[in-house]
Amino acid sequence: MRVRTAAALATAGFVAHAAPSVTALPPVRRRVAPAWHAVGAPGHVALTFDDGPDPVSTPRVVDELDRLGVKATFFMLGSMVRLSPGLAAEVAAAGHEVAVHGDVHVSELWRSPGAVVTDLLRARDAVAHATGSTPRWFRPPYGIVSSAGPVAARRAGLRLVLWTTWGRDWRAAATPSSVVADVSRDLCDGATVLLHDSDCTSDPGAWRAAVGALQPLTELVRARGWRIGPLAEHGL
Template identity: 55%
Template sequence: MGPGRAALLAGASVEVAHLAPAAVRLGPVRRVCFPRLAGHGAPGHVALTFDDGPDPRGTPLVLDRLDALGVRATFFVLGEMLEQSPDLGRELAARGHEVAVHGWHHRPQWLPSPARDTAELRRTVEAVTALCGVRPRWYRPPYGVLTTGLLAAARRSGLHPVLWTAWGRDWTAAATPASVYRTLRPGLRGGATVLLHDSDCTSAPGSWRATLDALPLLAARCGQLGLTLGPLREHGLTGRHSR
């Protein structure tokens, strides 16, 4: 084997190793093999989480709706969005919600870059701590793409990765409150972690409105099932990355 081919194979091996953990993005894989990473928690609790904010258009209305329902949630914020709306970040914490890390930019980190991964996560952790006055505990990578590099960077930043067990597909232009609830409902059971969005920065314009009006349906269903709806801090997760 020539040196050029050997180098090519070595590079390919590095990329395969880097991307291997990203298989947890596949729902059946993470639910069966990595339940804690998927967000399986306490059997009497459903964790409510939001991605992509804070957004001055959607987040304030979502916060008001949650107040009306008496529900608290975990918000996975983007550093660049928090930098643009620091007052909203502070409001998240002031209203009793949990602030977590979604990364600085909303983009999948497919190629290995340990320095980039570490720097961007550290930058986001520092922004949340400084602007919201809280130290974040949880991390969810954009698109659920958790690579080896991001996993290592999260651990170095003291973050525990958590994905989701149920979502509402609320990012599409066709989403309605009924469709969001209908998509979520089969996954609404004890220990579930629900993924929704309070921002349309990476979604169809105004798609968060469907989420807003699906929240009362979600809360009512959890009540019917005798389940408490709340943030990840009350979900009974240990922060371990495996079973």
């Protein structure tokens, strides 16, 4: 219903004002902002995590990925990186791709254009400084892109990318099975999967459902004959 309403608003010419707030809805996003939609090359599924690094949960995610032989992309918050710079470096050193999720987890819609730019530059510098890597991607909090978002991304030398399917793993009620079921709903060839390696904006302990889903999800992707890996290998 939310999707149908947003689509109706979009076709009614509401896009200029509403596009930022509806880009998080995949069916609408396909129409409004295909460049950010994150459909990659055939035969590859990108695995991405938001909201870390978190000393409680990120090491568990990294360990499980290591066990499964999977590399992923971690969209880090600058504020979390400053709290755990060594952990951010460990994620990069383990062969994962580091990316930028903003400095603090606030929607762009609640900030001035100048504040959006300042936040992103601060986050980019925190990630780059801690990991020694130059991040390439930016995914804004909640997947909400204001008119200032693309400007800020250009200024920071980052490319905006959202996702095509998510595990709704931020909910207390999420389980490994529910995460796999939710991801499967829109799991297509070239999909970009969104999960979370921290509960800093989710229900406490919700990350455990994401960790538990990684093996069945990896098996599901591989059973379809696709590879699973970071955005760097997604052909975007």
